[in-house]
Amino acid sequence: MSNFYEILDETSNLSLDEQESFVDILQKRIAEEKRKSLISAVKESQKEYETGDKKTSSVDEIMKEILS
Numbered sequence: 001m002s003n004f005y006e007i008l009d010e011t012s013n014l015s016l017d018e019q020e021s022f023v024d025i026l027q028k029r030i031a032e033e034k035r036k037s038l039i040s041a042v043k044e045s046q047k048e049y050e051t052g053d054k055k056t057s058s059v060d061e062i063m064k065e066i067l068s
Contacts, residue, residue: 011019048054057065 011022014022045054049056
């Protein structure tokens with residue numbers, strides 16, 4: 001965790017433009033990682049559905065199961 005604070009402290013040595021670029025790059029990296037995670041989850045769900053490990057359900061069926 002100390003690396004986090006070291007990096008955070010180092011960003012104060014950057015110009016405002018560099019800090020904005022840094023934030024922009026981080027946001028893009030985070031968005032890309034979230035996309036990768038979502039794609040992986042979708043592929044896993046598709047595989048489970050194709051192998052019969054999962055079944056489709058309506059919203060009403062899911063809500064009944066949650067509330068029971």
